[in-house]
Amino acid sequence: MSLQINTESPSPVDVDDVKVDIRIAELEKTYKTDRGHVQALSGINLEVRQGEFVSLVGRSGCGKTTLLRIMAGLIPPTAGQVLIEGQSLWTGERVNSKLVRNLGVVFQEANLFPWYSIEENIALPLKLRGTPKNARRARVRELAELVGLGGFLKNYPRELSGGMRQRAAIARALSDDPQLLLMDEPFGALDALTREKMNAELQRIALATGATVVFVTHDIDEAVSLGDRVVHLTPRPGRIKEIIDVPLTRPRTPLVTQDDTYQDRVTHLRTSLNEELDHES
Numbered sequence: 053m054s055l056q057i058n059t060e061s062p063s064p065v066d067v068d069d070v071k072v073d074i075r076i077a078e079l080e081k082t083y084k085t086d087r088g089h090v091q092a093l094s095g096i097n098l099e100v101r102q103g104e105f106v107s108l109v110g111r112s113g114c115g116k117t118t119l120l121r122i123m124a125g126l127i128p129p130t131a132g133q134v135l136i137e138g139q140s141l142w143t144g145e146r147v148n149s150k151l152v153r154n155l156g157v158v159f160q161e162a163n164l165f166p167w168y169s170i171e172e173n174i175a176l177p178l179k180l181r182g183t184p185k186n187a188r189r190a191r192v193r194e195l196a197e198l199v200g201l202g203g204f205l206k207n208y209p210r211e212l213s214g215g216m217r218q219r220a221a222i223a224r225a226l227s228d229d230p231q232l233l234l235m236d237e238p239f240g241a242l243d244a245l246t247r248e249k250m251n252a253e254l255q256r257i258a259l260a261t262g263a264t265v266v267f268v269t270h271d272i273d274e275a276v277s278l279g280d281r282v283v284h285l286t287p288r289p290g291r292i293k294e295i296i297d298v299p300l301t302r303p304r305t306p307l308v309t310q311d312d313t314y315q316d317r318v319t320h321l322r323t324s325l326n327e328e329l330d331h332e333s
């Protein structure tokens with residue numbers, strides 16, 4: 053079977069198409085350091101459709117986290133645009149805080165507030181939004197069950213394992229029903245079984261809520277098993293090497309790994325990543 057691989061970055065912004073949730077156009081990011089400039093991203097063009105699950109993969113230093121942090125409103129791009137539902141996320145170094153409030157963001161580190169209980173941590177976005185206490189409590193219970201923390205709501209982060217803290221962080225990111233979920237290696241620190249379970253949960257939640265997900269991972273298998281498309285970035289500077297379609301039906305179970313389409317994509321990506329290493333050595 054031939055791979056539907058788009059090796060060209062899509063052309064920049066065409067704001068007429070309402071089904072596109074995110075449009076990234078000619079994005080550049082250069083970090084200024086004491087030892088000079090580091091060009092982390094160059095010429096990034098990417099469109100993400102509403103409800104789509106896009107995985108970002110690539111070797112260490114290819115700019116995955118930088119791209120996600122720009123999309124999350126945490127660091128400004130040096131040039132280019134990020135449009136979310138047609139609105140600019142960045143105007144120079146100024147971020148559109150209204151757009152940022154509607155994002156759910158999960159990082160590799162759980163980043164929970166140590167002085168709040170798990171319940172209070174998960175409820176925080178709802179509290180900030182002014183959701184009444186009873187509704188908040190019901191939603192938090194529902195989410196805690198979902199991520200397997202139903203019995204730990206009164207505990208504090210320090211009393212939980214790393215994997216449990218991460219699940220709490222995911223529940224917190226989901227609490228306000230974000231339409232766009234940005235995740236940077238959220239399951240990197242979890243054991244294999246928990247990770248598999250969280251992958252299934254994330255897929256289920258994304259399907260149920262219709263949320264658009266952008267998901268950074270080092271793990272090719274995870275990228276393909278979760279993604280509708282996989283964006284492969286290459287380093288120095290970070291560029292899109294190719295975008296791979298993964299036309300597999302959902303929900304995808306662990307059996308997806310036996311599917312030819314799945315295996316083709318994984319093999320292709322693995323070969324492509326290894327070629328990069330060979331070129332360097």
Ligand SMILES: Nc1ncnc2c1ncn2[C@@H]1O[C@H](COP(=O)(O)OP(=O)(O)OP(=O)(O)O)[C@@H](O)[C@H]1O
Pocket residue numbers: 083084085090091092110111112113114115116117118119270290
């Ligand atoms: N705050 C910073 N200041 C200077 N350079 C930075 C900064 N953050 C990242 N970089 C550089 O930008 C490039 C991209 O880094 P980034 O963390 O985005 O890559 P990554 O693909 O997420 O890497 P990894 O997979 O190791 O997390 C790297 O060369 C990195 O050294």
